Amino acid sequence: MFERYTNLLYRLCYSILLVREDAEDAVQDVFLKYYRKQPTFADEDHEKAWFIRVAVNHCKDILRRRKLREFIPFSEVEELLAEKEAEANDSGVLQALFELADRYRIVMILHYLEGYPVKEVARLCGISQSAVKMRLSRGREQLKERLKGVVIDE
Amino acid sequence: MNRMIEAYQKIVAPEGLKERIEGQIMQDGQIDVPKRKAQWLGSGWQRASAIALMTACLFAAVVGVGKWYRGHEGENLPGICLAMEEGEILGARHLPVHLVSEQTEHVSAISWLTESTKAAVFQVTSEQPVTFRAEIDCLSVYDEEKKRWTDCKNELMIESDGILCLLFPTMGEDDVFYIQMSSAGKESRIEIVYDETAAEYKAAYRTKLSE
Numbered sequence: 001m002f003e004r005y006t007n008l009l010y011r012l013c014y015s016i017l018l019v020r021e022d023a024e025d026a027v028q029d030v031f032l033k034y035y036r037k038q039p040t041f042a043d044e045d046h047e048k049a050w051f052i053r054v055a056v057n058h059c060k061d062i063l064r065r066r067k068l069r070e071f072i073p074f075s076e077v078e079e080l081l082a083e084k085e086a087e088a089n090d091s092g093v094l095q096a097l098f099e100l101a102d103r104y105r106i107v108m109i110l111h112y113l114e115g116y117p118v119k120e121v122a123r124l125c126g127i128s129q130s131a132v133k134m135r136l137s138r139g140r141e142q143l144k145e146r147l148k149g150v151v152i153d154e
Numbered sequence: 155m156n157r158m159i160e161a162y163q164k165i166v167a168p169e170g171l172k173e174r175i176e177g178q179i180m181q182d183g184q185i186d187v188p189k190r191k192a193q194w195l196g197s198g199w200q201r202a203s204a205i206a207l208m209t210a211c212l213f214a215a216v217v218g219v220g221k222w223y224r225g226h227e228g229e230n231l232p233g234i235c236l237a238m239e240e241g242e243i244l245g246a247r248h249l250p251v252h253l254v255s256e257q258t259e260h261v262s263a264i265s266w267l268t269e270s271t272k273a274a275v276f277q278v279t280s281e282q283p284v285t286f287r288a289e290i291d292c293l294s295v296y297d298e299e300k301k302r303w304t305d306c307k308n309e310l311m312i313e314s315d316g317i318l319c320l321l322f323p324t325m326g327e328d329d330v331f332y333i334q335m336s337s338a339g340k341e342s343r344i345e346i347v348y349d350e351t352a353a354e355y356k357a358a359y360r361t362k363l364s365e
């Protein structure tokens with residue numbers, strides 16, 4: 001279980017939360033939920049979807065709490081991002097993605113980086129397919145703007 | 155896109171994380187299990203009453219008992235004022251953002267936080283306990299003694315004269331937000347949506363009075 005999902009969940013949580021320590025805690029919490037609930041799955045895809053859904057929801061909760069209690073000046077966020085992403089982001093492309101608002105970033109990660117179809121992203125995020133499409137569209141536009149001329153495949 | 159995927163795949167869990175989680179799970183029996191929502195609502199008859207009320211409201215919503223009243227539209231966040239009378243929710247409406255103090259018959263808006271926090275504080279003066287439920291976002295109450303907000307809950311019950319804060323800090327432009335309130339068998343629902351044309355949040359609220 002750990003071998004299968006730790007990196008996947010960490011990657012996902014980190015990309016949503018953008019803080020290493022928070023991502024580590026989030027991954028831990030997801031596994032704890034799994035062991036406490038002991039859910040049963042029809043197959044491996046079902047299992048993977050459960051982990052991703054729980055991780056996304058948990059990260060959204062963390063973001064929500066963060067927004068309620070913290071205020072970080074944007075200049076500091078930029079510094080934080082630059083520092084935290086330096087080792088992982090050798091092209092700057094990922095950095096541009098990470099700078100998108102949460103609601104765009106999450107669906108873009110699930111769709112483009114994790115490879116889930118729109119229908120599945122909608123299910124994982126608990127929103128409608130049209131909302132997913134709209135967020136993908138807006139996210140792509142914003143990404144294009146940030147990348148200045150780099151073509152984003154649809 | 156390939157470069158982005160490659161960079162994404164390079165993100166790996168730090169060394170020791172798996173071991174840390176395994177260790178945590180091994181001693182899971184000693185970990186405090188979070189309180190269940192029902193416990194948070196109170197104990198004994200309070201909990202039973204809350205559950206009964208919510209069940210009644212759910213039933214009423216499903217079977218369509220009562221008639222819906224559709225209220226005003228177009229007033230902005232952040233606050234929602236509840237009009238109460240002896241435990242009955244008569245209606246709900248948004249209050250202007252810059253309002254400092256407003257009295258209604260049974261609910262007073264006693265103060266406002268900054269607009270950016272999208273928060274408002276209300277003094278509920280109903281004589282009956284009121285159950286509030288936010289399906290997506292959360293509700294917090296301000297602890298006057300400790301001078302801080304309580305943990306964000308998506309379900310809470312306040313007694314009469316409680317101070318209620320409805321927070322909408324994380325709404326996306328395409329999210330739809332519902333708050334459902336029940337009191338003494340009455341149910342109200344507020345639906346808040348983002349109006350793209352007007353580029354602002356709008357509330358479409360309806361009060362369903364059970365018959």
